[in-house]
Amino acid sequence: MDPRIEEHAKILVEWSTEVKRGDMVGILTSPEGYELALAVTKHVAKAGGRPFSVLWTDDMSRAFFDGADYETIQLFPKHLLAMVESVDVVVAINAPSNTKTLAGVSPEKQMLNAKTMELIMGAYLSKRWVGTIHPCNSLAQQGNMSLDEYRDFAYDAILIDWKEASKQVYMIKERLEKQRSIRFIGPETDLYASTEGRIWIAGDGKHNMPCGEVFTAPVEDTVEGKIYFDVPFQQYGKIVQDVRLTFEKGVVVDFSAEKEEATLKQVIETDEGSNKLGEMAIGTNRGIKKYTLNMLYDEKLGDTIHCALGRAYEDCNGTNQSAIHVDIIKSMKEGEILAGDDVIYSKGKFFFEV
Amino acid sequence: MDPRIEEHAKILVEWSTEVKRGDMVGILTSPEGYELALAVTKHVAKAGGRPFSVLWTDDMSRAFFDGADYETIQLFPKHLLAMVESVDVVVAINAPSNTKTLAGVSPEKQMLNAKTMELIMGAYLSKRWVGTIHPCNSLAQQGNMSLDEYRDFAYDAILIDWKEASKQVYMIKERLEKQRSIRFIGPETDLYASTEGRIWIAGDGKHNMPCGEVFTAPVEDTVEGKIYFDVPFQQYGKIVQDVRLTFEKGVVVDFSAEKEEATLKQVIETDEGSNKLGEMAIGTNRGIKKYTLNMLYDEKLGDTIHCALGRAYEDCNGTNQSAIHVDIIKSMKEGEILAGDDVIYSKGKFFFEV
Numbered sequence: 001m002d003p004r005i006e007e008h009a010k011i012l013v014e015w016s017t018e019v020k021r022g023d024m025v026g027i028l029t030s031p032e033g034y035e036l037a038l039a040v041t042k043h044v045a046k047a048g049g050r051p052f053s054v055l056w057t058d059d060m061s062r063a064f065f066d067g068a069d070y071e072t073i074q075l076f077p078k079h080l081l082a083m084v085e086s087v088d089v090v091v092a093i094n095a096p097s098n099t100k101t102l103a104g105v106s107p108e109k110q111m112l113n114a115k116t117m118e119l120i121m122g123a124y125l126s127k128r129w130v131g132t133i134h135p136c137n138s139l140a141q142q143g144n145m146s147l148d149e150y151r152d153f154a155y156d157a158i159l160i161d162w163k164e165a166s167k168q169v170y171m172i173k174e175r176l177e178k179q180r181s182i183r184f185i186g187p188e189t190d191l192y193a194s195t196e197g198r199i200w201i202a203g204d205g206k207h208n209m210p211c212g213e214v215f216t217a218p219v220e221d222t223v224e225g226k227i228y229f230d231v232p233f234q235q236y237g238k239i240v241q242d243v244r245l246t247f248e249k250g251v252v253v254d255f256s257a258e259k260e261e262a263t264l265k266q267v268i269e270t271d272e273g274s275n276k277l278g279e280m281a282i283g284t285n286r287g288i289k290k291y292t293l294n295m296l297y298d299e300k301l302g303d304t305i306h307c308a309l310g311r312a313y314e315d316c317n318g319t320n321q322s323a324i325h326v327d328i329i330k331s332m333k334e335g336e337i338l339a340g341d342d343v344i345y346s347k348g349k350f351f352f353e354v
Numbered sequence: 355m356d357p358r359i360e361e362h363a364k365i366l367v368e369w370s371t372e373v374k375r376g377d378m379v380g381i382l383t384s385p386e387g388y389e390l391a392l393a394v395t396k397h398v399a400k401a402g403g404r405p406f407s408v409l410w411t412d413d414m415s416r417a418f419f420d421g422a423d424y425e426t427i428q429l430f431p432k433h434l435l436a437m438v439e440s441v442d443v444v445v446a447i448n449a450p451s452n453t454k455t456l457a458g459v460s461p462e463k464q465m466l467n468a469k470t471m472e473l474i475m476g477a478y479l480s481k482r483w484v485g486t487i488h489p490c491n492s493l494a495q496q497g498n499m500s501l502d503e504y505r506d507f508a509y510d511a512i513l514i515d516w517k518e519a520s521k522q523v524y525m526i527k528e529r530l531e532k533q534r535s536i537r538f539i540g541p542e543t544d545l546y547a548s549t550e551g552r553i554w555i556a557g558d559g560k561h562n563m564p565c566g567e568v569f570t571a572p573v574e575d576t577v578e579g580k581i582y583f584d585v586p587f588q589q590y591g592k593i594v595q596d597v598r599l600t601f602e603k604g605v606v607v608d609f610s611a612e613k614e615e616a617t618l619k620q621v622i623e624t625d626e627g628s629n630k631l632g633e634m635a636i637g638t639n640r641g642i643k644k645y646t647l648n649m650l651y652d653e654k655l656g657d658t659i660h661c662a663l664g665r666a667y668e669d670c671n672g673t674n675q676s677a678i679h680v681d682i683i684k685s686m687k688e689g690e691i692l693a694g695d696d697v698i699y700s701k702g703k704f705f706f707e708v
Contacts, residue, residue, distance in 0.1 A: 051414075071402070
C-alpha cells in the first residue's frame with residue numbers, strides 16, 4: 001500500500017474526526033476508495049472505535065434510478081437513517097469510477113431522490129463527519145493528469161501540518177470578525193458586502209480533507225459591485241469559464257461567461273435565491289497547485305477567493321434559500337481583500353506574512 | 355455486463371427473497387461482488403424496494419484485527435445491529451479478493467469477534483436472507499479453474515428452474531418425514547441414525563444460492579456405524595481427504611484421514627459436541643459438476659450426501675451444541691439412501707426417477 005494512504009487515514013481519524021475509544025464509525029466509500037477505507041478501518045480500530053463500511057457510489061444510485069419508479073424513489077430508506085443515527089462519526093470517501101455516471105438520469109428523479117434523502121443528510125451533518133477524496137483515475141482524468149501525477153497533486157494538499165494550517169485560518173477568521181464587511185478588489189473586480197451578524201468559519205480539515213478556507217454568508221441584500229472569476233468551474237457536466245457578475249442590492253443584475261454562458265444563466269435563474277450570494281470565502285491551501293474542476297479542491301486553492309450563488313450555510317447565520325449552491329473562484333495574486341478598512345491580504349500575502 | 359449477472363440478480367430478488375414494494379434491503383458485498391450488487395440494486399428497485407449496500411469483506415475484518423486490541427474487538431457494533439434490525443431482506447454476496455486473508459489472524463481474536471457478532475448474526479437470520487457467491491478469481495483459483503471456466507461452473511448451478519428444483523427437494527423431504535430414521539449405505543459405509551422428532555428441511559434456493567439439499571439434525575446419540583467420505587474438504591486452510599469415521603451411540607470412536615488427519619483430529623476434539631453429528635443431508639444440485647472446496651457449492655453436489663460434525667440447526671429440532679459445524683461429503687453414485695425401510699435413492703436415481 002502507498003504509505004501516503006496510511007498517512008491520509010491517520011489524519012482523517014486523528015485530526016478530522018478525533019475518533020476515540022467506543023466510537024461507532026461509518027465509512028462511506030466506493031470500490032475505488034477501498035484501500036483508503038481499509039486504512040481508515042485499521043486506524044479507527046487503533047483508536048478504539050468500531051468501523052463499518054457502506055458502499056456509496058454513483059453506480060449504485062444509477063442502478064437504483066434505472067430500476068425505480070417515482071413511488072420507489074420516494075420510499076424513505078429507514079435502514080440508512082438507522083445506520084446514520086447510530087454512528088458517532090462518518091468518514092465519506094469520494095472516489096468515483098466515472099464522474100459522468102449520473103449524466104443520463106433525469107434531473108427530476110435526482111431532485112426527488114435528494115428530497116427523500118434530506119432527513120438522512122441532516123442526521124449525517126449532526127455527527128462528527130469529514131468528506132475526502134481518494135486519488136483515482138476518474139478524478140485524475142477530470143484534472144487532466146495521470147493517476148500518479150494526481151496522487152502527488154492530491155497528497156500535497158492533504159499531507160500537511162494541520163495544526164499549523166489551523167492556526168492560520170483562525171488568525172484570518174479573528175481578523176475578519178473584528179470588522180463588519182468584506183471587500184474583494186482586483187482586475188475588473190470591486191465587490192463589497194456587509195457581514196454584520198454573520199459568522200466566519202475557519203475550515204481547518206475537520207469537515208473537508210483537504211481544507212483551507214475561511215467563509216461566511218454575506219448579508220444578502222448588501223452585496224454591491226462587480227467581480228471577474230478567472231477560474232473555470234463545472235456544473236451540469238459543462239465547464240463554465242471567465243464569469244463576470246454585477247450586483248446591485250444583493251441581486252445579480254448583469255452576468256456573462258466566455259464559455260457556457262447558457263449554463264451560467266440556468267444556474268442564476270434556478271429559483272428565487274439563486275441570483276444572490278450564499279457564501280463569500282477565502283481559499284488558503286497553497287498545497288493545491290492548480291484547479292481540477294473538483295470543488296473540494298478548487299475552492300481551497302491558496303491565494304484565491306470564491307463566491308457561491310444560492311444557498312447559505314445556517315452555521316454562518318446565513319438566510320438565503322435555494323436549491324443550488326454553486327461556487328465560483330477567482331485568483332487573487334493581483335488583488336486585495338479588505339475587512340472593513342483593514343487590508344488583510346494583498347498581492348499574494350496575508351497580513352501575518354508581511 | 356455478463357447477462358448471467360442480471361439473471362442471477364433476478365433469481366436472488368424474485369425467487370430467494372421475494373422482494374416486494376416497500377421492502378428495505380441490505381446488500382452485503384465486496385468490491386469483487388460489485389457488479390452483482392449493482393444488478394441486485396436495480397432489481398430490488400424494480401420490485402419497489404429500497405436497497406443499500408454494505409462492504410463485508412475479509413480485508414475489512416483483517417484491517418480491523420490489525421488495528422484492534424482485545425477491548426476494541428469486544429466493543430459491540432450497535433450501528434451494524436441498527437442497520438440489520440431495520441431491514442426486511444439481506445442479500446449476502448461472497449466474492450473474496452483472497453480466501454486466505456484471515457489466515458494470519460489469531461484464532462482467539464476471531465472467536466472473540468464472532469462472539470461479539472452473535473447478536474447481529476441472530477438478527478440477520480431472523481430476516482428474509484440469502485447467501486450467494488459472485489464468480490471471482492479467488493474462488494476460481496480455489497476450484498482449480500480459470501475465471502471464465504468458473505463462471506460457467508457457477509452459473510450452471512444457479513441459473514436453473516428453481517420452481518422445478520423446489521418440487522423435487524420437497525418430494526424428498528415428504529418421503530423422509532414419513533419415516534423415523536435415515537441410513538446411508540455404500541462402499542465402506544453403513545451409517546444409521548434415528549430422526550424421530552426431527553424436521554427435514556428442503557433447501558430450494560431461499561437461503562442459499564445455489565441450493566439443492568435436504569437436511570436434518572439426527573437424534574444425537576443414535577448415530578451408529580461407519581462411513582467413508584471420498585470428497586475432500588478444507589478446514590483451517592488445510593485440505594482434508596478420504597475421511598473414515600466410526601460411530602457408537604452417536605460418538606466418533608474411530609477416525610482416519612489419508613491427508614491432514616491432524617486437522618481432522620483437531621476438528622473432532624474441539625469441544626464436547628464436536629465428536630457428534632449435527633447434520634445429515636442429501637445433495638441434489640446436478641448443475642454442480644465437481645467439488646471446488648467451497649462448501650456453499652460442494653454440499654449441494656448432486657448424487658452426494660454429507661454429514662456435519664458439531665453444531666445442529668435449531669430449525670431441525672437439533673440439540674447438539676458446538677463451536678464448529680464442519681461438513682464432510684460422500685458421493686453416492688455407488689450407494690443407497692434409506693428412510694426407515696424405504697429406499698429413496700439407489701445408484702444415481704431418486705425414487706421419483708426410477
